[in-house]
Structures are given as structure tokens and as C-alpha cells.
Amino acid sequence: MKPAYFIRTIVLTISILVAISSVYVIFTTAENPEKPSEGPRDGNPSYAQASVVTNSNGLSILDKVNGSGIPDQYVYLPNFNAPGLSDSGVTQLYKRSPAPMGIADYGMMEPSGFVIPYEYNTSGFLGTVKFESIKPFYPMNNNPGSISTQLSAVLSGVTINGNSGNDLWIKSVMLYTPATSEVQFISNIWDLSTPGMVFPVNAISSGNGQTVPGLFYHYASPKLTMSGEFTASLYMDAANINGNNAVILKYQFSNTEQNFTSDLVAYDTVVFNSVSSDIQTAANAAFEVNGFKKTASGLLYDAELVVTGPGSGSTTTIYEANGQLTLKFRAADGTPTKLPASYNFGSNTGETIQGLSVWWTSLMKPMAHLSLGPSLLVSLWGSQVSHSGAVNIQGKINPPNSFVFISMGQTFDNSTASWAPVNPNGTYKFSMPGRIDYSGMVILSNYEPFYFKTASAETHNETGEGGEGQPHGGQGGSGEEETAAWQNATLSLSLTRGVYTPLYANGNDQVKYLTVGSSSNGTYAGNGTKDSPYKLENNQYASLNQLFSHSNYFLYPEFSGMQIMNTGASIDVISPPTLHIHYTTDMYWVLDKYKLPLVNSLNMVFYNTSGVKVLDADSISGWFPTTMLHAPAASMMFYGSTDFLIASDTFSGMGASLLVYNNATADTNGTIWGNHFLADHVIHSQYSLNIRGADNPSGVSAYSSGNLIYNNYFTSGISAFSTGVDPYTGNASVVYHNDWNLSGKMPVSYVKHVNGYNLTGSIVDSGYQGGNFWDREITTIPYNSSGGISHGGDYLPLIEITYGVAFNSLGLPSGIPWSVTLDNSARAGTIGTSIDIQVPNGTHVYRIGSPANYSATPVNGTIIMQGNAQELNITFTHMTYPVNFIRSGHPDGLSWGVSMGGKHSTSTSDVITFLCENGSYSYTVDALKNYSADNSSGKLLVYGGEVNESVQFMYALHRITVHVTGLAEGNEWSFTISGERHMSSSSNMSVSRGTGIYSYSITPPDEYAASPSTGTLMVLDEDVVVSVTMQVKTYEVHFVHEGMPSGVPWQVEFANHSFTSTSSVISFTVTSGNYSYTVSPPDGYSAGLKSGSLEVVANDQTVNVQFSKNPDYLGNAALISIGTAVGIVTGLGVSLMVFRRK
Known part of the structure; x- marks a missing residue:
């Protein structure tokens, strides 16, 4: 899934009221979303220094696991081999099966077709698994018939030795062996706070298990017996015990057929060393699901309930399945609450499974169903296209041992297809996630492939709150609507395949x-x-x-x-x-x-x-x-x-x-x-x-x-090995009794009949039959393969007369290893030493194992031994292969360059060539002015031949955007650059130019001024924005009176605005236009100019007003009271009113 942070233009915050204050869920599409504070996480955990050697690739983790002596079925590995750990975004770590199958919450949902991250903290999780039937088998597991159900989540903010901020991966595992009805519960705790996943020193105060220093904590409960179909509930709860952070792992069984429900059993309570004294209390730790970030180890903040192989990164194969899973988190009041969204596969879990299909029903009480089918990885609830219900197909395959693969979509896709198991008689019934179209392929050696399609609309079982709809029968089905599309397949013979x-x-x-x-x-x-x-x-x-x-x-x-x-x-x-x-x-x-x-x-x-x-x-x-x-x-x-x-x-x-x-x-x-x-x-x-x-x-x-x-x-x-340790059970007290030779020395002509086959002769020129030929010196009888055979051994080893043949290397630099395989027996050597092999008389075939990037002459051949030693020289030649970078789209004659493997080369031709050994190489194409390359960097693989890498140059233009503010809509303006004038009447204009320095000018509309109006801009490797402010041109209109003493108020109404002043000048600032005015003299005065009109165009204007005193005015000016003193401005030399004409 793509990370959600690519959505940059929308900020959406929704609070999901699934709990109260101590459990929060935040959804956002912001690139840098804010989230509630988690509180300070100060300091660093205490880690072992000298005794622990780790690295980010997980190799030393496996070394320590393998050397710990813990049985494989008690070690449940983080998925530290996944290729996505170093990615910056939060993405699921499995892309196809095999994968851990079940329910997982990644803190991501897809309600609108794109991924939205969210996060929440909770005090615990509850997972339930119901097995009506399950049949795993994988012969390369220590427990071939066992299966594990794993509940896991990340407990964040754990305080260890006074240092907070530890992220611990908590796992509660039910190991189940259906054939024996044995059940066992295992706890694992891993530290995800560092890339190396180093477990902190002295992290555990108490628990039923033990810690492998620097690695992890584990515990395995006593074995239980649970026959028939049953439901197991797994509880995982965070707690504080005596001031220390703790986690409590519990289980409970129920069996509806037997009307039985067990007690709730806390099988492991792990208390961490959080504080150093009884009076201190560590801050509460909480399980965290977070789609915004990853742990320091690269693993996710997720919660998973998945079905997998039995430990140590194993897988398993399912041949019968019918069951259900549920996974809930605790709200603040402790109520188990459904997950906001989920997927049908895990990511942090290292163990996997194949042949198990997981689909879901019931929106209100989501339930995942387990049935036979392809392990296809999809979202469950919380996505735009809800894959609820099941698509069911059934039929019969002939031959019955053919392989069936299913992929999503109308066209079969090898890259995502998943295997689906078929019954021994060739019948099958698959239930797969609903609302998806599927395509399939049936194949078997010596037969032609058979392809088919199935529509998504066969069964969409949405059953409501009850969560019914569980599969029926041995293979599982779709629930209440037990309909299925029929698809039979009979393969056609094709021996040429x-x-x-x-x-x-x-x-x-x-x-x-x-x-x-x-x-x-x-x-x-x-x-x-x-x-x-x-x-x-x-x-x-x-x-x-x-x-x-x-x-x-x-x-x-x-x-x-x-x-x-x-x-x-x-x-x-x-x-x-x-x-x-x-x-x-x-x-x-x-x-x-x-x-x-x-x-x-x-x-x-x-x-x-x-x-x-x-x-x-x-x-x-x-x-x-x-x-x-x-x-x-x-x-x-x-x-x-x-x-x-x-x-x-x-x-x-x-x-x-x-x-x-x-x-x-x-x-x-x-x-x-x-x-x-x-x-x-x-x-x-x-x-x-x-x-x-x-x-x-x-x-x-x-x-x-x-x-x-x-x-x-x-x-x-x-x-040869036949020790007293059972390789599957680990029982170290078994005794295996085998015969490593005949009962006595027999002639070469002796014949033994086994299953209709005649066994006669000696494998070497020994002259007798007895035991085996061991190509080494034998000093003790019986020979026990240097202790590999614990009981008995070879009492009659075969002895052969041999002669030496020496292979001498020529042309190899010092210290480079090579090998010789003579009669399928490999021997290694280095420069300066011959490889000497003892062989009997006869014709012997040899093959030279050349070191990487060297070829041998001769590389193979035969040697005929006839009773004497021989010698053969092998000449090695260093091999390199051309890597050609071929350009197009760039003018001939211009220089360009490429760097690869620590070398740099330039050329004016269309091809740049490097000579390289086999291997993986990174390359970079030099940046060129005004050009961009479609293949400017990358990796390529040289593997025994010439490599051609095309580089297409394109003229690189960058956008110059002129952004104008202050301009009234509809006014036209222009931007001139490189002698080209570009017109616009909007607030933005864009032109494209290559890298360079450009002069420009801005021409505003009439009656506007631009700032800046000219300038210089530089185009480098990114777009450029020029901001321009437009201002309307304004002019002053002054009304000046004469004939009246100062201090006497008078009034001018100009362009529908009135202003009263006691000064001799009233001024207005206006834009161009025609304006009317009226002059109002004070009482006792008359004006020579009382009204008129004025055109303001490109200049300031002055209107002279002549006042004269009325001779018949009665009254004393000193006693005049002006009732409209609200508008009078005194003490000013000039009064101004600024406005713009619309």
C-alpha cells in the first residue's frame, strides 16, 4: 500500500469515538500531522555493550537464536528480513504469499480509495480463534503437523532501568498440533527500539520465562490437551505492578460441543525493571497502533492475530481449514472494541503460511473466516471496496494432483498468484475475499496449463451484527449462502512440456x-x-x-x-x-x-x-x-x-x-x-x-x-550421522540401530535382492563387498564417521588403491579461491597451491570451479588414470563485459558524462562504455544545463554478458510564474522577458524558460503602477515565482479659500463625500475621473464658486474658492455656535480624505 502522506492538499481531522480519554484515534491526511502528546521519552535504554554484537541486517540475531539452545517452536521471529524495513513510509511488509494470515491493524484505512493513517493507544488486545478443523503439514519443520496462532502488538513507552521510550514487541502464541490435540502457550518479547533490536540489560524483573541476553525473552507453558473443535481466547494487557510497567498474558478455552469453558488463566506475567525504589512509579505504558511512523527497528506499530508456521521464521502448508478469528482492542473502560480497519495478513511476524484463505463478514462485529484457498493479501473492513463475504468456487480437477493457482483480476498474474490446495480425489471448494474478480491456472508436469476466470458476484455474504456466516464442511464455505460457482478442469496431455x-x-x-x-x-x-x-x-x-x-x-x-x-x-x-x-x-x-x-x-x-x-x-x-x-x-x-x-x-x-x-x-x-x-x-x-x-x-x-x-x-x-538426538522432537535419549555393512566380507559377485532389484559389485576397486568407502584415513573399527554415528558403525569399510592427480592454477591473483570437481567431488584451493586428488585407475571427469569474474581453460575434461600420477595446468582469465550507456535527445557534439562503479567517463559521442565484472552497479548520469535525463541514476546487473542502458535527454524547462496582487479583476497587464511580451488579465501568468539569467519588465494597466516594474531573475534547477504588487495611481484635489479669516469652519462635498475644516485648504486624494462638488460657506459668508464639476486626469488639481462677508449679516461671530462640531477638525494645516472611485 502507498503511504498516505502523499496527500498534501487536504487536512482532515476526525475523532473516532471508540473510547474515552485514555484511548484515542486520530485520522489525518496532513503531510506533517499533529497528534496528541505522548509525553516525554527521555534518555536511552541500557544495552549490553561488549557481549552483544548486532547489525541491522539481522544476521547476528539469527546467530544468537541458533546458539541459544531454545527449541525452534518457542522462538517467534520479528520479520527483520523483509525488504521494506529501510523505507521511510509506513507500508505493509508482505506483498504476496506465503505470509502470516489473519487480522492486522496497521493504523491505516482506505475509505475513499486512498490510504489514510491513524493511531491509537490502548491498554490491551483480545484475540479469539475458533478451529472447527485445521490440518497443517510441512515436512521441513521440527513440528511438521503443528500450527501457531500469534497475537502480537507493540507496547510503547515502556520504562526500563529508569529510561522511558522503549518499544517492546509482545507476542502471545498458541502452538497447536491437531493430530495429538496438544496445545501450548508461548510468550516472546523483543525490543524494537533500535535498528539492531538489542534487548536491554536487566530489563525483566520477574516472569515465568527467561531472557537470552541481548536478544529476547521467552516462556513456554506446560502442554494441554484440547480435542475436537474449540475456541481459544488470547488476552494481552498492559499494567503497572508495584510501580513497574508490566504485561499480563492470559488464555481461556471454550468448547460448545462439550458445553465447556475453562477458567481465565494468566500464564505469564512479565514485570519490567522500570523504577529503582518502591516509592517511584513508572508512567503507564500502552500498546500503540500507528500508521504515521515506524519503530526504530523498521517494523511497524501494528496489532496482529495471525495463523502461521510453528516458530523460527518457518512456514507451513494447510490441507484442511475451517475456523474464525476476531481481534479487538480495549477501550478506556476495558470494553473490547472492534478495530477501525484491518487487513488479512500480518507484517511484523516472521512466520508464514500458505493454502489458507482469510475473508470476513459482519460490519458491526467483524469476524475473519479461515478456509481452504489461496492466501491472497487484501484489506478487510475499513476500505473503500469492502471485501466482505466470500467468492466461492468449487469443482473437480483432473489429474487430481495438479496445482491450482489463483490471482486477483480478470487476467492471471504470476507475480501475485497464490497456491490453493485440492483434495486427494481432485475436488475442491475455495472461499476467497468477496467483491473481487479472480483468475486461475491449473498446471501439472507433462500437461498443458488450464486457465479460468470467476466473477466477483457469486456470493457476498453480509450477515449483520451476529457475525454468522462461518464456513461449513471440511473445506469451508461462504456461510448462510452456501452457493458457489462450478469450475471443473481437465488438463490435456503434452509430453513436450x-x-x-x-x-x-x-x-x-x-x-x-x-x-x-x-x-x-x-x-x-x-x-x-x-x-x-x-x-x-x-x-x-x-x-x-x-x-x-x-x-x-x-x-x-x-x-x-x-x-x-x-x-x-x-x-x-x-x-x-x-x-x-x-x-x-x-x-x-x-x-x-x-x-x-x-x-x-x-x-x-x-x-x-x-x-x-x-x-x-x-x-x-x-x-x-x-x-x-x-x-x-x-x-x-x-x-x-x-x-x-x-x-x-x-x-x-x-x-x-x-x-x-x-x-x-x-x-x-x-x-x-x-x-x-x-x-x-x-x-x-x-x-x-x-x-x-x-x-x-x-x-x-x-x-x-x-x-x-x-x-x-x-x-x-x-x-554420516546417526546420533542419539531426535531431529524433530529434540529427544536426546533415543537409540538408532542400523547396519553400515554386510554381515561379513563378501565377494564382488555377491548378489542381494531388495524390492525386486539386484544389488551386486563394489562401488570402488576393492575386490570385495562389505561396508562403505570413506574417502579418508580410517584408524578405528568400527568407523563411526568421526563420532557422527553414535551406535555401531562400519565394521568392513572398503579400501581402494588410488593415484594422485595435481591441478595447478595459473593466472589468478593471490588469495582468490577456486575449486575442482572430480567425479562430482569438489575440492577447494588458492593460488600458490595445487589441488591434489587421489583417484583410482579409470576415466575421471573433472570440472573447474572458476572464481567470480574469471574463466578457466580448460574448464572441464577427462583424465585417464593408468597406474601413475598425473598433472594438469589450469589457466584463469579475468572476464569483463561492456556496459554501454546510449544517449538520445541530446545535440550531437555536446559532451555528457556517466559515473559508475567509482569511475567517471565523458564523451561527445552517443555511447559511453565501461568494462565491468559481474555484479551489481550503481550509476549516475551527469546533470547538463537545460537538459534532464529520464534515466539519470539507477542500478544495473552485469551477469555474463553485455549490458545496454538507454539515457534519453529532454530539454529541461522551468516555469516562471508572475503572481500579481492589488489588481482589480478584468484589467489587462503584460510581462516582457527575452523580448517576448505576454498579456494577461488574471492574477497569475506562467512562461517556461531554460536555465539562465533573464531581465524582465512589467507593464501595468492604465492608472496602475507596478512594484517592481523591472528586474532580473535567475532560473537554475527549479521553478521561479515573481511577486508583483499593483497600486492604483491617485491624484490630489485641493480646495483653497480666500476672503475669510482662519478658524472659521467651512465645508466641501466632493464626489459624494463631505468634509468640514477650519483651515484654508481641504484636500482629497482620488483616482482619475469626473467628479462633482459643492462648497458650503459658513454663516455670514457667500462663495463666489458654490458648485461645479472637475475632471481629474493624470495631474493634481486646485480649485480656488473666493469667500466674501455678507454686509447685512447680523450677529457677533464670536458668539456663533456651530451645532455640527462633530465633523470639525482643528489645529490641522491640511485636511485630507482618501478614497477611490469605483
């Missing part, structure tokens, strides 16, 4: 649709029996569709590349595809922040399967970020599966290759044979620092029992 989506199957019936690529005519390959297993073979021709490359900001991927679930059929995955993806540009920011590649391969997951074989893979690979440090993720995962065979595959390990997990007491009966576990060159590259496990990569992680693991090749640096 190959694998361009992940390969998902949930249940035996879906597997067959993934086998069509194994045949030339699109028939199903196999029928799932042991004699005729389903066959899935690789036909991937390009990267997967970018819709499947999305991750959240902590880089938890939204999709796996292959996910086979809940099957008992025999399935052969033969030479599986690479499942390669290229991340979308909206992910570049966080990838660059963590210095991670722009490409990856999605992993393969086999959950609750039996009878799966994965055979003959050329390269199983893919990296995971350190943000997922504790997540049980690997390139291939067998979770809760049995009777599998992983054979003759090559794993190009980037940290974690194969994870096999099951209950330690279960007989998994898996066989891992004949595989190469190699190190990909990426773990020795510049990306390795933030790739999970790159420092200690694993080949096999066997966290299950009853497996046979033998005849595998573990290259140097690749380890």
Missing part, C-alpha cells in the same frame, strides 16, 4: 499421473504392484515454473520438488529430474543479503510410503540457508517410510543430502546402496557462509532403525 512443476502425489491413486513422462505415448507406466511398479522417469527440459520458487523471508521454501505421501504402491523413481528453480526477482533482496545463489534445486520428500525405490539419479542436490539451521531438511527425505531402496544415485551435497527419519523403535527396513555422496563445488564458494551445513556437510543422516547402509561412496568432507 516435460517436468515444469513439482511432482506431488497424495495416495496411490495419484501416482499414475506422474508416470506419463516415462512413455512415448502418454500412457501410464506400471500399475503399482511389485511386479509392475509405477515408473517415474526424468524428462525435465528447463527450470520449474517460477510459481514454485517462492520462499518466505527466512527462505523456507513453499514447495518441495517431489512429494510422495501416504502410498503403499511400488514406485520406481528412475533418474529423477534435477527439480531446478530460478528464484523470482522479488527474492533477490534477501538472497543478496545472505549472499546466496539465485538458483537452487527443490528437494524430494517421501512421507508415509512403503515400497519406493529411487534409482540412478545423476545429481540430487540443493542448498538450504542457515536461517533453517535447526530445520530437518535435506535434498532427499524419507519420513515415516519403510521398505525403500535408494540405489546408484549421485548426491551433489550442498550441506544435507539424505535424511531418513522414523520412530526409533520402528523397523524401517530401508536399504541405501551404491550411492555417491559428493561435495558440490558451491560449499567451497563465496556462498558457503550462509548455506546450512556447508561447514560440515552430511551424506546420510539416519535417524531411524533397521536400515542397511552399505557400498556407498562418501567423499572427503562428507559425513
Whole structure:
């Protein structure tokens, strides 16, 4: 959303009477709005100095979280990886799914089509969540079947150690595992008062939890059991306890089916160290929602009630959903009050979700509904277009394991589309925010995409105060109006497309649709029996569709590349595809922040399967970020599966290759044979620092029992793990029993039959079969992979005769790393040292990993070893690429210039060229007099080729505005500049000129004078305003009498104005015109000129009046009383009346 402060011309202040004095809401569109005083916030919080190292990019925060030993499901991260933290305006931090879905108040509403910010303080929030049904699953979470509901808000003005002004992010989380009906409540408190989010030293006086120094506070309650559908209420209240600021977190359960309501339980009361003595009292802190500003950390002053993955920046996927949410704030009297406005997604929350649709009903008592569907981000109430009610669509998809994506609008938009889950039988019913048109796409590998549209008018359920209209059925619906548009989709076979989506199957019936690529005519390959297993073979021709490359900001991927679930059929995955993806540009920011590649391969997951074989893979690979440090993720995962065979595959390990997990007491009966576990060159590259496990990569992680693991090749640096710690539950007392070798040394010809597959031969030239080949010196039997195997180990490791091959680098500057991958085994080296690799006889394939901006010759090839050592020289060449700035619109022959990458170049030609290495560069085009460039600055990416950047110059004109005051309407005047005269009869005139110094003159209308009338102005880089004052010309008219002594009053009426004076002169100041006058002599005198008319034109005028005394006047002048003395002015030499003729 755009920030509201772009509205500059309207100032609107409305008080919303949702509460009384202690809760206020202010709306304004002013650019610099005034708001009620928050009181002084003096001083700075006390922060740890030497022991805490932080920076604004959040890397050290994650390091401290990962090193704290706190289980992932108890850590709920601020969204410090969001790209909008450094923006000056207040904007939401998620632009598309995955996102935290629910209700959020950002202090922004859109009642008239543009954003209006507001703010309020409150003593507390109340959130309720009702789960009628919910089914999450995400195999790369520590809690794959868990989901969290998070209530969070910013408590501002918290006093800590005597320093006020602390902003603390308070979180009350309900962690729920539907499969076990377990519920747990977790509190987190983070400090948002600094960019580094450093938690103040000695901030907490008391609480049930503990503080990780410099990081955050946390507490986890005992686990509870809550079966069936239930409603949980989460309370978050600010308080003062013994003079200290505090926050009280409470919950309450109810179950209408069981007619049960629990007590209100305060599960954590956190008291802050506000004051140093009992006689002091800290000022009240309050929760703040503010659309005008952001916290110092870049996060928002918002309030959220959202449903997400179970902690540590994770995500989760929803396969069944039906529920409701409400969020209210406390008014001054404690009454829960509806939010002024809201959106259906959070921003400060780092955890996310996908497959959950959130829409709302009831204007008086707003309620958000949870149902299956796309996680599309929209405003709820408080917007011009209220997305109330639901748009419902339902139908059936064939094949049933196709992927459905929905976007808003009549045209499908990849950049905003969101995935929506389909039932295993292909049926679906989606409820989406109302009053919106939607478009959709259905896709599956080896099939043509299917597009559809749905109108917004299907169902708009506005149910009034009751807040009814909750969804019905397992998937949710629209409430009382249970109508829906039908949209069936049957995809057309298209083998030429190959694998361009992940390969998902949930249940035996879906597997067959993934086998069509194994045949030339699109028939199903196999029928799932042991004699005729389903066959899935690789036909991937390009990267997967970018819709499947999305991750959240902590880089938890939204999709796996292959996910086979809940099957008992025999399935052969033969030479599986690479499942390669290229991340979308909206992910570049966080990838660059963590210095991670722009490409990856999605992993393969086999959950609750039996009878799966994965055979003959050329390269199983893919990296995971350190943000997922504790997540049980690997390139291939067998979770809760049995009777599998992983054979003759090559794993190009980037940290974690194969994870096999099951209950330690279960007989998994898996066989891992004949595989190469190699190190990909990426773990020795510049990306390795933030790739999970790159420092200690694993080949096999066997966290299950009853497996046979033998005849595998573990290259140097690749380890095996089977420790006594359950990677999902954290239980440190489990024992996994596996065999890492055959029961005895067997001849090479020995054959073992597994799932209809014959295992024979040795993976190295050892002359026998037994255990595994470990490319390192083995001094102890059984070999336990340097302690990685806690119980047992390899009693019969394979030994191979090898010879050395030396790769020598030439042409590299000192200290630049490079690598060699020989037979898919990566080794790193630097200038001045050869990379020496021991290999057996035979033909070996090598590939050179060049450092950035260098090319190697040869870059790849083969070496044939025949019983002797060999040597190969590798020459490196520095690579640069032209970046061409191409101008247009600028006269030929004139010089122009560009600065880029610390260099500056000028030219009179149309092209300026820089030679650059691969990388991101900022550039600036020199400013030119009287010209502006449409592309005057920016950033560009050099990536393996020439870059052309166009620069169009436009003649830059600036507006000169002459603003005239004092001129009567309709009078014409002129402004002359550069010899050009411009006429106007209004108060403003504008002309355009380029940069320069100009003389000007003002010609006023007749009878007006202009100030200034001439001048000089300078036009630089902005518009110029010339202010001119017009004044009407005036003239004096003097009436002068003779023949009468001074001190005797006389009167003149001139232009309908009368004036009496005792002086000899009465003067008027008038404009040009014709005027009539009358002279009134005093008693006893007569005037020679009593009346007449006078034309005043361009000069002052004098009228002489001759008085004479009447000889027959009786009376003594000294005794005359003048009754009209009100108008007499005495003691003045001249009397004036100034007026203007209309």
C-alpha cells in the first residue's frame, strides 16, 4: 500500500469515538500531522555493550537464536528480513504469499480509495480463534503437523532501568498440533527500539520465562490437551505492578460441543525493571497502533492475530481449514472494541503460511473466516471496496494432483498468484475475499496449463451484527449462502512440456499421473504392484515454473520438488529430474543479503510410503540457508517410510543430502546402496557462509532403525550421522540401530535382492563387498564417521588403491579461491597451491570451479588414470563485459558524462562504455544545463554478458510564474522577458524558460503602477515565482479659500463625500475621473464658486474658492455656535480624505 502522506492538499481531522480519554484515534491526511502528546521519552535504554554484537541486517540475531539452545517452536521471529524495513513510509511488509494470515491493524484505512493513517493507544488486545478443523503439514519443520496462532502488538513507552521510550514487541502464541490435540502457550518479547533490536540489560524483573541476553525473552507453558473443535481466547494487557510497567498474558478455552469453558488463566506475567525504589512509579505504558511512523527497528506499530508456521521464521502448508478469528482492542473502560480497519495478513511476524484463505463478514462485529484457498493479501473492513463475504468456487480437477493457482483480476498474474490446495480425489471448494474478480491456472508436469476466470458476484455474504456466516464442511464455505460457482478442469496431455512443476502425489491413486513422462505415448507406466511398479522417469527440459520458487523471508521454501505421501504402491523413481528453480526477482533482496545463489534445486520428500525405490539419479542436490539451521531438511527425505531402496544415485551435497527419519523403535527396513555422496563445488564458494551445513556437510543422516547402509561412496568432507538426538522432537535419549555393512566380507559377485532389484559389485576397486568407502584415513573399527554415528558403525569399510592427480592454477591473483570437481567431488584451493586428488585407475571427469569474474581453460575434461600420477595446468582469465550507456535527445557534439562503479567517463559521442565484472552497479548520469535525463541514476546487473542502458535527454524547462496582487479583476497587464511580451488579465501568468539569467519588465494597466516594474531573475534547477504588487495611481484635489479669516469652519462635498475644516485648504486624494462638488460657506459668508464639476486626469488639481462677508449679516461671530462640531477638525494645516472611485 502507498503511504498516505502523499496527500498534501487536504487536512482532515476526525475523532473516532471508540473510547474515552485514555484511548484515542486520530485520522489525518496532513503531510506533517499533529497528534496528541505522548509525553516525554527521555534518555536511552541500557544495552549490553561488549557481549552483544548486532547489525541491522539481522544476521547476528539469527546467530544468537541458533546458539541459544531454545527449541525452534518457542522462538517467534520479528520479520527483520523483509525488504521494506529501510523505507521511510509506513507500508505493509508482505506483498504476496506465503505470509502470516489473519487480522492486522496497521493504523491505516482506505475509505475513499486512498490510504489514510491513524493511531491509537490502548491498554490491551483480545484475540479469539475458533478451529472447527485445521490440518497443517510441512515436512521441513521440527513440528511438521503443528500450527501457531500469534497475537502480537507493540507496547510503547515502556520504562526500563529508569529510561522511558522503549518499544517492546509482545507476542502471545498458541502452538497447536491437531493430530495429538496438544496445545501450548508461548510468550516472546523483543525490543524494537533500535535498528539492531538489542534487548536491554536487566530489563525483566520477574516472569515465568527467561531472557537470552541481548536478544529476547521467552516462556513456554506446560502442554494441554484440547480435542475436537474449540475456541481459544488470547488476552494481552498492559499494567503497572508495584510501580513497574508490566504485561499480563492470559488464555481461556471454550468448547460448545462439550458445553465447556475453562477458567481465565494468566500464564505469564512479565514485570519490567522500570523504577529503582518502591516509592517511584513508572508512567503507564500502552500498546500503540500507528500508521504515521515506524519503530526504530523498521517494523511497524501494528496489532496482529495471525495463523502461521510453528516458530523460527518457518512456514507451513494447510490441507484442511475451517475456523474464525476476531481481534479487538480495549477501550478506556476495558470494553473490547472492534478495530477501525484491518487487513488479512500480518507484517511484523516472521512466520508464514500458505493454502489458507482469510475473508470476513459482519460490519458491526467483524469476524475473519479461515478456509481452504489461496492466501491472497487484501484489506478487510475499513476500505473503500469492502471485501466482505466470500467468492466461492468449487469443482473437480483432473489429474487430481495438479496445482491450482489463483490471482486477483480478470487476467492471471504470476507475480501475485497464490497456491490453493485440492483434495486427494481432485475436488475442491475455495472461499476467497468477496467483491473481487479472480483468475486461475491449473498446471501439472507433462500437461498443458488450464486457465479460468470467476466473477466477483457469486456470493457476498453480509450477515449483520451476529457475525454468522462461518464456513461449513471440511473445506469451508461462504456461510448462510452456501452457493458457489462450478469450475471443473481437465488438463490435456503434452509430453513436450516435460517436468515444469513439482511432482506431488497424495495416495496411490495419484501416482499414475506422474508416470506419463516415462512413455512415448502418454500412457501410464506400471500399475503399482511389485511386479509392475509405477515408473517415474526424468524428462525435465528447463527450470520449474517460477510459481514454485517462492520462499518466505527466512527462505523456507513453499514447495518441495517431489512429494510422495501416504502410498503403499511400488514406485520406481528412475533418474529423477534435477527439480531446478530460478528464484523470482522479488527474492533477490534477501538472497543478496545472505549472499546466496539465485538458483537452487527443490528437494524430494517421501512421507508415509512403503515400497519406493529411487534409482540412478545423476545429481540430487540443493542448498538450504542457515536461517533453517535447526530445520530437518535435506535434498532427499524419507519420513515415516519403510521398505525403500535408494540405489546408484549421485548426491551433489550442498550441506544435507539424505535424511531418513522414523520412530526409533520402528523397523524401517530401508536399504541405501551404491550411492555417491559428493561435495558440490558451491560449499567451497563465496556462498558457503550462509548455506546450512556447508561447514560440515552430511551424506546420510539416519535417524531411524533397521536400515542397511552399505557400498556407498562418501567423499572427503562428507559425513554420516546417526546420533542419539531426535531431529524433530529434540529427544536426546533415543537409540538408532542400523547396519553400515554386510554381515561379513563378501565377494564382488555377491548378489542381494531388495524390492525386486539386484544389488551386486563394489562401488570402488576393492575386490570385495562389505561396508562403505570413506574417502579418508580410517584408524578405528568400527568407523563411526568421526563420532557422527553414535551406535555401531562400519565394521568392513572398503579400501581402494588410488593415484594422485595435481591441478595447478595459473593466472589468478593471490588469495582468490577456486575449486575442482572430480567425479562430482569438489575440492577447494588458492593460488600458490595445487589441488591434489587421489583417484583410482579409470576415466575421471573433472570440472573447474572458476572464481567470480574469471574463466578457466580448460574448464572441464577427462583424465585417464593408468597406474601413475598425473598433472594438469589450469589457466584463469579475468572476464569483463561492456556496459554501454546510449544517449538520445541530446545535440550531437555536446559532451555528457556517466559515473559508475567509482569511475567517471565523458564523451561527445552517443555511447559511453565501461568494462565491468559481474555484479551489481550503481550509476549516475551527469546533470547538463537545460537538459534532464529520464534515466539519470539507477542500478544495473552485469551477469555474463553485455549490458545496454538507454539515457534519453529532454530539454529541461522551468516555469516562471508572475503572481500579481492589488489588481482589480478584468484589467489587462503584460510581462516582457527575452523580448517576448505576454498579456494577461488574471492574477497569475506562467512562461517556461531554460536555465539562465533573464531581465524582465512589467507593464501595468492604465492608472496602475507596478512594484517592481523591472528586474532580473535567475532560473537554475527549479521553478521561479515573481511577486508583483499593483497600486492604483491617485491624484490630489485641493480646495483653497480666500476672503475669510482662519478658524472659521467651512465645508466641501466632493464626489459624494463631505468634509468640514477650519483651515484654508481641504484636500482629497482620488483616482482619475469626473467628479462633482459643492462648497458650503459658513454663516455670514457667500462663495463666489458654490458648485461645479472637475475632471481629474493624470495631474493634481486646485480649485480656488473666493469667500466674501455678507454686509447685512447680523450677529457677533464670536458668539456663533456651530451645532455640527462633530465633523470639525482643528489645529490641522491640511485636511485630507482618501478614497477611490469605483
